Amino acid sequence: MAFPDIQSFMALLESRGELLRVREPVSRDLEITEISDRLVKKGGPAVVFENVVGSDYPVVMGLMGTRERTALALGVHDLDDLAAKVRALIDLKGSGGLMGMLGNLPKLRDAMNLPPRRVKRAPAQEVVWRGDEVDLSKIPVLKCWPEDGGPFVTFPLVITKDPDTGERNMGMYRMQVMSKNTTGMHWQRHKTGTRHLEKARTKGQKLEVAVAIGGDPALIYAATAPLPPIPGLDEFALAGYLRGQRYPVVKGLTVDLDVPANAEFILEGYVDPQEDWVVEGPFGDHTGFYTLPDRYPLFHVTAVTMRKAPVYPATIVGRPPMEDAYLIEASERLFLPAAQLIIPEIVDYHMPPAGVAHNLVVVSIKKDFPGQAYKVANGLFGLGQMMFAKVIVVVDDHVRVNDMDAVWREVTQKAVPGRDTLTTRGPIDVLDHSSRGWGYGGKLIIDATTKRPEEIGSPKSSREAQAQDTTPETFQPRARTDLPTFEGVLDQTQTPDGYWIVTLDKTRAGQTRDLAAAFAAHPAAAGIRHLLIADEHTDAHDPGDVWWTILNNIDPERDVWLEGQLLAWDGAKKLPEEGFVREWPPKIVMDASVISRVDRMWNVYGLPEQWR
Template sequence: MALSITPGPDRPNSDRPSSDRHSPDLQSFARLLEERGELVRVSFPVDRELEITEIADRLVKKGGPAVLFENVKGSPFPLLIGVMGTRERTALALGVSDLDDLAKKVRHLIDLKGSGGLGGLLGNVGKLRDAMNLPPRRVRSGPAQEVVWTGDEVDLSKLPILKCWPLDGGPFVTLPLVITRDPETGERNLGMYRMQVMGRNVTGMHWQRHKTGTRHLEKARRLGQKLEVAVALGGDPALIYAATAPLPPIPGLDEFALAGYLRGQRYPVMKGVTVDLDVPANAEFILEGYVDPQEDWAVEGPFGDHTGFYTLPDLYPRFHVTAMTMRRDPVYPATIVGRPPMEDAYLIEASERLFLPAAQMILPEIVDYHMPPAGVAHNLVVVSIKKTFPGQAYKVAQGLLGLGQMMFAKVIVVVDEAVKVNDFGAVWREVTAKAAPGRDTLTTRGPVDVLDHSSRGWGYGGKLIIDATTKLPEEIGSAASSREEQGQEGPLEPVFVPHAAADLPGFEGVLAQRQTPDGYWYVALHKTRPGQAQALAEAFAAHPAARSIRHLLIADEQTDVADAQDVWWTILNNIDPERDVRPLPTVSGGLLTWDGSRKLPEEGFVREWPPKIEMTPEVQRRVDARWHLYGLPERYR
C-alpha cells in the first residue's frame, strides 16, 4: 500500500478533535523531513526479513536520509525508519537547533531564583510556565483510535515487523513505547523494551531485572493481579526519545512530562479502549493487553542488540495483545540496532546533553561528558573536569557511578577541562600522555548492564577508572617532591612520550597488528587455547618494541586493526576490567594490557560467548543488485 503523507486537511481525520490536529506526531515530522530533503520514499517491494535492515544500516552509517518503505511484502502498512538517524535530525525531532541546546533548556528550568524580592519572584514566572507544560493533557479521542481491532481481528503478522539480523529468534518490535502503571502507587511508566513476536497475538516483553516494568510486574504478582499493558507505536518523536531517556526518580516527572517540556505543550493522552491506561492520542498504533505474572516465562531471543553482539536466548514474560487500535492510514515506525554507529547513538547523545546540568549540580567540577558510539553507551564514559585538588578525578568518576543508570558504566576516563570529550583520538592521546598504568588506573566492581556478555557475573562486573588529568605533586609522589626540593617550576613532564615506531614482533595467533603514533598496539588474535592472550601480553611486555607502546589492545580475529573505532568497540565489549585490564612493567615504565579476546570455558568463563552481528553475504548481494531500483542515492550504497 502506497502512503501519501499529506497535510491534515487532505487526510480522513476530520472527526478528530480540532485541539489535537496540530499536536506534533510521527507523520508531521516525516513531512518536515521530506520537505528538507531528509526523507526518501522507496516504492519498490522490500522484504521485512533482513533486507530493510541492510538498507537502513548502510544509510545510518553514512549519514543518509530517513526512508519511508511504501511497499513492504506481506503487510498493508508502510514502514518508516531512520527518522533520528543523524545528530541534526535528532535535534530537529526534539525541537532544538542543536543537541547542545537541550542542556541550555534544562539549565534554564532548574536555575530558579530563590531571592531578590519581588523582582526575583517575577523572574521565575517564565520558567514556572515552562514547568506547567509537564503534565499530560487528557483528551476524549484521537487519531490513534480511529480503527479498533479486537478478538480474532488482532494479528501482529499484518504489521511489517522486522526480522533484523540473521540469527534473531524471530521478528522484533524495535521501537515500542511500553506503558504500565504501578499496581500499588498508580505511578505511570513508559519505557522502550524490545518485543519478539511469538504468535498472532503474543509477544515477549524484554523487562530486565532493573527495569521499572519488572517492578510493576512483581507487585502485580504479589497482589494476585494481571498487569495491564499498552504499547504505543509512533507519536511525537519527542515521546519516542523520552521512552529511552534515563529519567531520575522525581515525583511527577515521567516520559509524558519530559516530552511535554521538550515540546513546550502538554502531551495529549486518552484512555485505552480495553485497558485503564493513558495512551498517546497521536500514536500510529496502540497494542493493548496484559502480562500474567503467574504464567510461565517464554524463551526470547537471540537478538542482534545495540552492543553489536547477539544477546542469547533467555526467559522473559509474555505480553498478550487483546486489542489493536490505529489511525486510518498508519505508518509503522522502526529502528535497528547493531554495530555502531547506529541511530541509538544520537538518542544517547541527546540524553547526555539533557542531563549534563543535573550532573553538574551534583558534581560541579564537571565541564562536559560524552559516551562515544564505540562504547555503546555504558561501556565508555569520558568526562572533563575543572581540577583543583589531588584525587579529584577519582572523586568525580565514583560520583558518576552513583548516578542513576550511570551505575552501569564500565570504563570512565577523566580528562582536563580543555580536552574535547567528543574528540575520540584526543582523549586517548591524553591517556597515553598523562595516565601511568597502575598509578593512574583504578579497578573496582559494581552493577553492569545485563547485556554485557563479558562480565564476571550476570549484571555484575569490574569497572576501570583512568585518571588522564594533569597530575598535581601529591599524585606523583617522590619524583614530584624531588622537583620541589630542587626549586623546579612549570608543568610536570608527561608520564610517557612515544618513541619512534618499532618493528613489531610476531607472536602465536596474531593475524594482524598496527602501532599508532601515540603509543597503542592493536592486535587481532586468533585464539585457540586458554591463556593465549595473557601469554601474548607478557611476552610483548618483555620485548624491546614495548618501549614505544603504552597500551596493548588484544582483540578477536574479526577485528579490523586499521579501524580504531572497531578495535575499541570490540575491546570495550569483551572485557571485564577487573579480570582483563592489567598493568605490566616494561623498559619504558609500564604497559596497560586490554584482553578483548573471546573467553573460554577453560579460563573459568561458564557462559556462552555470543557472536558479533553480521549480515549474510546473500542479503548484501541482493541489496547491491537492487540499489538502483530502490531509488536511493548511489553515495549511500
Template sequence: MAFPDIQSFMRLLEDRGELLRVSAPVSVDLEITEIADRLVKSGGPAVLFENVRGSEFPVVIGLMGTRERTALALGVTDLDDLAKKVRALIDLKGRGGTLGMLGNVTKLGDAMNLPPKRVKTGPVQDIVWRGDEVDLSRIPILKCWPLDGGPFVTLPLVISRDPETGERNMGMYRMQVMGKNTTGMHWQRHKTGTKHLEKAKRLGQRLEVAVAIGGDPALIYAATAPLPPIPGLDEFALAGYLRGQRYPVTRGITVDLDVPANAEFILEGYVDPAEDWVMEGPFGDHTGFYTLPDLYPLFHVTAVTMRRQPVYPATIVGRPPMEDAYLIEASERLFLPAAQLIIPEITDYHMPPAGVAHNLVFVGINKGYPGQAYKVANGLFGLGQMMFAKVIVVLDDDVPVNHFEAVWRAVAEKAVPGRDTLTTRGPIDVLDHSSRGWGYGSKLIIDATTKRPEEIGGAESSREVQAGDLAHETVFSPAAAAELPDFDGVVAQRQNDDGYWLVALKKTRPGQAQELAKAYAAHPAAAGVRHLLICDEFTDVNDLQDVWWTILNNIDPERDVVQHGDLLTWDGARKLPEEGFVRPWPPKITMDPAVVERVDALWHVYGLPEQWR
C-alpha cells in the first residue's frame, strides 16, 4: 500500500483509533519525550501535539511505535509477510517453459517499481526559506533527554551522493542543532556518508547534502535499513518496492540532489570537509546510555523547503523497548531470505530489544554436522552491519528465537561454559562504550545447539548425545534468598529457575566485580549455576530483560566474560580508570524527576487515557 505522504498515514491511524490529538500546550524540552516514552513502552497510540510552545508547527511521534503499526506502515498485514514478499521476488524461476516464465511477470513487475520517479516539483517545495530566512529554532526540534547537548533532529533522512561514482545514499543520522542554520552531522566511521565526505575532501570540494523530514513511512523505514551494496539498489528503490509504486522525487532548490517530493520539510545545504569538526553531544542514544561528546562534521543549511501546513515527525531513542525496536524487527524479516541464500541452514533469527540491535543475535539453524553453529556465527559476522554483533547465540530450530526466556533456558541446558563458548574479535559499533577500543572489540559465540558426539569428546564420542546428557540439570532449584552470600556492594541478587545468578553491584573500587565472581563461584549456592550475571546498582535483578540489557552494553566479552570452574561470569559493572579503562563511562538515560512529576500532574490535561499513564 502506498501512502501519498506521512499525513495520509496519520489520518488512517486516527481513523483506527491509533493516533490521538493533544491540543494542550506542550514543550519540546523533555516534556514530549516523557509522554512518548510512556506511550511506546505501554503499547499506546501515536500522538499529534497540535500546540507546541514556541513553534507554529505541530509534532507527531510514535507513528511506528508498535509491531502492528509498523506492518501497516510498510503495507503488510504482519511483519513476517516482509520475508515472504522478498522471498517471492528473489525466487525467479527459469523452468517450466512459457508458462513457467509467465509466472515471473508479476514478480518482475514488482521489481520495476524500484527506480524512483522524477517529478517537476512537489508539495515539499510549496514554501521556501533562503539565506537569512533560515532559522531552525522555528521548527519544533526536540531536546529528548536531560543531559543532551541540545535539540536533535531524530528522524532525518540524510541524502548525499558519491562525488566520484554519483551513487546516491540515504541514511538516518541524528543531527544536533548548533545554530540557526547549522547542525552536527553524525556520520560514524563506517557510514556511507563518511565515505562520501572523504572523497569530497580528496577532490577539494564541498559535499552537497539534503535532509528530508517526513515522506511516507516506507521511506522513513528505508533510511534505517542495512542495504547490501548492490548497484541500483538504494533507499528510494527499497521504498518503491515496499509501497508497490515508484517513489516520487524532485530536484532540490539549491542543491543538485533528488529529494522526496512528498516530505514535510527539506533542509538543503552542504558539509565542507576543509572545516574543523565540531563537538557534538552528549546524546541519549538507542543503547539506553548517553553517547558522550565527540567531534563530527558541521552541516550548513542554505535553504529550508516545506509543504503548506507541515507536520514535524519525530522519534525518541533510549532505554528499550523503543520505537526503533520495530524498525529493527522489520529489517530482520526483510533480510531473512537474503541471509538464508548465503547461509541456507538458518531457519530464523532475532535481534531482541535488550540487545539494542547490535549487541545480541539469536539464530536458529537446521543442524547437520559438528561445528556448524560456529560456521553460521562466523558467516553472520561477515554480513553487512551484522559485523557489529557482539554476542551471537546459535540454537536448534525448535527453539523460538523470539522467545527471550526460552532462548536463555536453552543456553543453560545445552551450552557448557568453555566447551561451547568461543570469543573472537572484530569491528564494534562506535556507540559501544565498553569495547577495548573505539569501534574495535571482542565478540562471543554461544553454541546452544544439541551436541554431536564429536563436539563432546572423550568416552561420549561413540554415541549420540541428547540434551539430558549434559552436566546441567534441566530442572534447576534456585537457592533461597537467605542462602545467598553477602558481599560488599551487592544491593540485590537472586537465582532463577534456569541456573542464572543475577547480581546488582554498587562498584566502588577496582577489581570488585572479579572478587565477587571468585567468591560466588566457590560458594555452595553456585552448585548447578551456569551463569553469574553482575550488573550495576541501577539494574532490576527481577527483570531478565533489564539485566541482559545492562550486561550486553557493559561488556567486552574477551575481557569481561570469564570462566570460574563450571560458572561463566559476565562482568557488566562499570569499568574504572584504575582497571585500564581510559574512556569516560557514560550514565544510563533517566528522565529529570521534575519533568516526570509535571507530566503526571498534566496527564488529564493532555486528554490521554489513564491506562497509558
C-alpha cells in the first residue's frame, strides 16, 4: 500500500468486526465523548460517527482502544513483539568474520528504512483552504468534558523545526480552538516545541508550525513516544521502522516543513514568540482531573489542506482506563530493550493505567546485591521522560509487573514502611496538581524485593527506628470489620493483604494527620501496613479507583509518612490553610443530562447492549 492511512486501517477493522458506524446525528459537544468512553472502558469496538451536527466530516474514535487493536495498528501480532523487534536491531554483531557481518544485513536494512521519503503529490493536499477560507469550526473538533474551556484537537501531530539545526520534531500537544483561525498550543516547559519557540524568539523570527490530523496509525503512535535524543531518530523515522518502509512526506504549501502525505487534515501556520500568551483551559486531562486555565502560545492557522473526503480522528483522555493506556503500553514494550541496555538488571516494567503514565512505575529486577532496588529506581529517574515518575515500586524478577494485585501483595510482604521506603525530589509532570511546586515535587521508592541480610540489619535512622521491626517473612496481614469512626470518614475497609482504605470528606487543615494518628493507635491497625486516605469521590471498595485517586493527589515528600507502624498516604484534597497555594482541581464527571440522553439513544444509534 503506497499510503497506509487511517481510512485503510478503518477498513481493516470493519472487515474484522471491530468498527461500528453510527448514522444518526450526534453532537460533538460531549455526546461523542460519552459514547466513546463507554466503548473504550468495556473493550468495545472503534466507532465512526457519520453524521456530526454542524460538520460535513465524520469522526472516528477508539482506533487504538484495545491492546489488540494497538498491536494491529503498529504491525505486530502482540505489543510484546515490539520489544523483540527493537532488541534484534540493537543486537548487531561485530565479530564472526564476513559471515558474522553479513548476518547484520537484514537488521541494517531495517535501519535504512528510517529516513522519510519525499513525494511531490499527496492525498493530504487534495483540497486547500487559504486565508479567509480557513474556518476551524467546519472541522468537527470535540468538546470532550463539561468544564472544558472549548473544543480541543486531541490527536494532533504538531511539527516544528529547530531554527538553528533544522532538526525536525513531532509531538502531540492538545490544541484549544480559540477562533476560526487560531488555537492554543500546549507546549509545556520540558517539550521540544518550547525550545524551538525560544530559539525563534532569540532570532526575532516567527516559528513555522504544521499540524497533521490522521495519517498512518504508526505515525500517530510515534508522536506520543518518548524518543531518546539520538541524531537522525525522529517520529517519521520511528514510524518508518515500525512499518518497514520509508514514511512518505510532502512539503507544506505555505510552510517549509515536511508533513505526512497520507494525513486527513493539515493545519499550516505559525506561532509568534513576541505575542502575549493566551489563557487556555480548563481541560479534562489524562490524569482524570481537570487541568486549570493557564497561559500558552497562540497558533495562527494560515492554511488548511485535506483529502477530498477526510475523516477526523480524535481521542479522549480522562479517568482511566482510556485509549492512551494502550499507547503508553506500546512505549513500554518498545523501549524496554533500551532501558535494559542501560540498566541490565531490569527484567520488565509497567506503568499501570491507575498511575496515568507518570505517577506509578513497577519494575522487576534480577537482584544480586543489597541496595540494588534503589540503584535501579534512581537510574530510571534519570532516563528521559521517566524523570516525571512519582512512585517507583521495585519487585523480584518472578513477579508479573502488570498483575497489580500481586504487586501490592509484594509491597506489604517485603517492604517494611520506613525501612524499605525512601522519599526524594525531582522533576514532576507540569499537569500534576498536587506537587509542591509547578513541575517539581517529591518522589517515593518502595523496595519490595527479597531482602539481603545487610538490608535487614543495617543501622536505622531515627525515621526507620519508628518502623515495624518484624521481618517481612513474619508479617501476618489481618483484615477487621470492627473499624473505628472518625470525623469526616464516609467509608472504610481493610484488605486481606494489609491495606486500610478510608474515604474522607476533608473540611479542615490537619484532618488527615489527625486521622492517621488515631487509626495508627487503634487495635485495628494490627496486621496493617498501609493507610490509604482518599477523597470523598472515591469508591473505597474499588482498588483501581483508590490508587488512581491516591497517586494523583500526593506529593510523596509531603503526603506519605510513617505513623506508628503504618505508612500513611494522604490522597485527600489539600487546603489553602495547609499552605497549598494552587487551586485544587475537580475530578472529571460527565453531565447527567448527557448520560441520560446517550442512555435513551443507545439503541437508536444501533449500538449493541453489551457495551452500553
